[in-house]
Amino acid sequence: MSSLLKFGFHDFLNAQPLLVPLQAAAPKVGWELVRDVPANLADRLHAGELDLAMIPSIEYLAHADAYRLVPGACIASRGAVDTVLLVTRGPLEVVRTVALDERSRTSATLLRILFEDVFPPKVQYSRIHPDITHMMRTCDAALVIGDQGFAVHDNAEGWTVTDLSQRWLELTGRAFVHAVVAVRREAALTPAMLKAVADAPAQGRALMDSIVREQTKKTGLDANGVRDYLETKIIYTLGPGEVEGLEAFRDQCFQKKVLNMRPALEFAE
Numbered sequence: 001m002s003s004l005l006k007f008g009f010h011d012f013l014n015a016q017p018l019l020v021p022l023q024a025a026a027p028k029v030g031w032e033l034v035r036d037v038p039a040n041l042a043d044r045l046h047a048g049e050l051d052l053a054m055i056p057s058i059e060y061l062a063h064a065d066a067y068r069l070v071p072g073a074c075i076a077s078r079g080a081v082d083t084v085l086l087v088t089r090g091p092l093e094v095v096r097t098v099a100l101d102e103r104s105r106t107s108a109t110l111l112r113i114l115f116e117d118v119f120p121p122k123v124q125y126s127r128i129h130p131d132i133t134h135m136m137r138t139c140d141a142a143l144v145i146g147d148q149g150f151a152v153h154d155n156a157e158g159w160t161v162t163d164l165s166q167r168w169l170e171l172t173g174r175a176f177v178h179a180v181v182a183v184r185r186e187a188a189l190t191p192a193m194l195k196a197v198a199d200a201p202a203q204g205r206a207l208m209d210s211i212v213r214e215q216t217k218k219t220g221l222d223a224n225g226v227r228d229y230l231e232t233k234i235i236y237t238l239g240p241g242e243v244e245g246l247e248a249f250r251d252q253c254f255q256k257k258v259l260n261m262r263p264a265l266e267f268a269e
């Protein structure tokens with residue numbers, strides 16, 4: 001009897017509609033869920049400590065030779081997502097230093113792609129703990145992802161907030177794929193595992209009332225806001241439009257030399 005596969009997942013609000021059904025499936029399909037922040041999950045999958053994981057999409061693209069995509073589920077958005085935000089004080093042309101949320105890999109890359117021609121040359125990036133007050137005290141701008149994003153919308157400091165997914169849509173006309181489920185090539189997924197991932201978006205939708213109730217309690221956010229975010233901002237199904245968005249991101253990364261090849265997307269089966 002083989003041991004349980006280790007399946008890494010982040011714990012942001014946006015992950016809950018996938019995380020809840022995948023956790024419920026664990027005893028039946030034989031995986032153990034491991035929680036960590038997205039950047040750490042990427043490093044742990046790369047090191048072979050995890051067999052599969054929801055990782056930043058740039059990490060899948062950068063290591064496509066070692067991974068396959070698990071079909072059916074992702075974290076994507078089309079237009080304003082509300083939680084992947086560039087916060088700036090003053091005009092963009094004078095930005096010299098940018099604090100990057102240390103948990104992010106995809107949004108940090110998207111930021112460079114979107115703002116390369118807008119920021120003055122030689123902008124300095126540093127990865128730091130996602131505390132917006134600290135970030136803005138130490139840098140001219142900050143990239144915030146995940147639940148921390150909710151806190152910056154109505155800031156009293158007069159900061160300008162730019163939604164990166166909205167910018168991406170304006171630039172490309174496409175959805176943006178923030179994170180995907182990647183599996184190491186040597187790990188074999190059973191048909192039950194593949195089905196559990198593919199079914200997770202629909203199951204998450206069916207469980208939405210209880211997820212909204214629980215997450216409202218946990219985060220202290222407004223219940224309608226939580227529901228709107230999970231039901232209308234985040235896209236959980238990796239469909240043809242999301243695959244096109246991921247390919248467009250890959251192509252932009254290749255053009256801007258963030259990637260040194262244009263890997264074909266290969267799915268686990």
Ligand SMILES: C=C(O[C@@H]1C=C(C(=O)O)C=C[C@H]1O)C(=O)O
Nearest residue numbers: 056083104105106107145146178
């Ligand atoms: C939509 C979001 O996408 C997240 C962004 C990630 C990244 O920048 O690497 C990783 C996981 C995603 O859940 C968010 O942060 O709210």
